[in-house]
Amino acid sequence: MIHPDRIAAANDTAEGRLSADYEALGAHLDRRGIDIAAIKAKVAGYGVAVPSWGVGTGGTRFARFPGPGEPRDIFDKLEDCGVIHKLTRATPSVSLHIPWDAQPAADLNSKAQEVGLTFDAMNSNTFQDQPDQALSYKFGSLSHTDAATRRQAIDHNIACIELGRQIGSKALTIWIGDGSNFPGQTNFTRQFERYLDATRTVYDALPDDWTLLTEHKIYEPAFYSTVVQDWGTNLLIAQQLGDKAKCLVDLGHHAPTVNIEMIVARLTQFGKLGGFHFNDSKYGDDDLDTGSIDPYRLFLVFNELVEAAHNPDFNPMHMLDQSHNVTDPIESLMVSATEVQRAYAQALLVDRAALAECQEANDALMATTLLKAGFRTDVEPILAMARFEAGGAIDPVAAYRASGYRAAVAAERPAVSGAGGGIV
Ligand code: LRH
């Protein structure tokens, strides 16, 4: 863990500059009729969950190149996630993936408490076979042609709910790899009927105050068709199952030209936007760091979220879902969390009354200029001040590097070799 004294020491050198920058931005925003303290308060109240699997070095089917101090288990992962939150004050919860993180609830709870974190949505895994598993998911899980395999997948999801209940989670996210690799391999309709039937059984096991999030994805691992391939199918699922079922939008799970912010608006309009997996992509489900490729798209997504925020029932879950192949995962997750906050703060700056007027008057140029005015504003002093006031680091990456945390855990956690890793 990083000692607060270390954070204070790192902040000491940056504090004077931050105060000056914050004051200058405050004066600038004041001239635009915006109260900087109000924006800062909203940023300070915002949190994005970290995926437990994100703190290990990721890889591709070609190779994986682990770094020093790879977490050995969920307890090491929680330790790393605790560091991310300590420095950014932006990631108060962790999303677990089962069975990767399956451990007794009491142990998970005490470690989470020790590092100052809570648990976000539970993620089930029926896209891989596990060593002790009776039936294979090679040809599907919740939509498998074999009833016993579907039942096995249902039981796994119910076990995830059961563990989640004991650790204070309030949601189950289901993403399946089911689909087909050849035209004709499956009957689209019967396969989806089987999926709906099985998922309804999971839904019926959900506590009343839980949400079931279903996650769509256009392709991979199935390369011809995917059962839950897009937001249309996802919406059908949520509508068929009931009020507790909502759609999860992973930004990387769409075709490259798809207008994701519009999907966000549509799902919001009908009360079916359940949550996000934030990441960025150039080609497909690249799982690149949030905001690293197209920060404007992230801003446009947040523009829709801010637009919808007046509805008190609107409360989608926010989580990062990334694969860090060439960076220190802790650094990537810290930067990504602040990128999400940045998009939020920029969207808060948009003059919504003026925007509505431009839209009514069909003033396309001025409408888009109003959005750009939010996006172009450098809100870093707001983010840094919110972190600083909450006890975090003004510059999280600099403070992290100065702390020597990675070298310290590398001395304790055995080195992992990537040799032979990856399956082409
Ligand atoms: C699938 C996915 C889904 C999984 C995670 C590991 O591509 O986005 O959310 O649970 O990756």
Ligand code: MN
């Ligand atoms: Mn995802």
Ligand code: MN
């Ligand atoms: Mn994905």
